């Protein structure tokens with residue numbers, strides 16, 4: 001640690017340098033500022049990354065006997081037009097006492113269906129016993145239509161619209177990381193500037 005400028009006996013002020021005032025604060029103050037800046041930047045980075053983590057929501061669909069207003073004529077997926085998020089399980093629970101499948105629609109098996117916009121594929125078996133479950137976790141957003149292979153599309157079908165979980169509306173991770181770099185560069189530049197000023201005064 002170098003001595004404060006004011007304590008240096010060999011430093012004399014020439015006429016051209018009288019405008020320069022001695023540095024009133026020690027290097028401790030500068031180091032404290034740099035440390036604080038680094039801590040704040042790190043804190044911001046951690047907050048941004050934790051908040052940017054998506055909050056996925058599970059979806060539950062129950063199979064019952066009876067028709068749906070927009071679904072099948074014999075069995076109903078409730079809700080028949082469900083919604084879900086990627087990364088969270090969608091679970092079908094059987095309450096109809098009959099076995100089913102939950103199978104992605106295609107043009108051949110689901111004549112006239114609106115078409116799928118997502119790229120996931122699935123075909124699940126749902127046991128006959130009430131309370132039997134089958135689950136699928138979507139990886140890609142989109143609207144998916146599905147049917148039962150046992151009873152056919154006309155008797156039994158449903159749909160689900162899958163979206164990516166809403167990202168937190170704050171600073172993106174890249175920006176927080178950039179702030180860490182910026183804080184480091186700013187602190188380093190400030191340190192160099194102060195050292196150079198001290199050197200000029202010492203000459």
Ligand SMILES: [Cu+2]
Pocket residue numbers: 075099100101148149150151152156
């Ligand atoms: Cu079925």
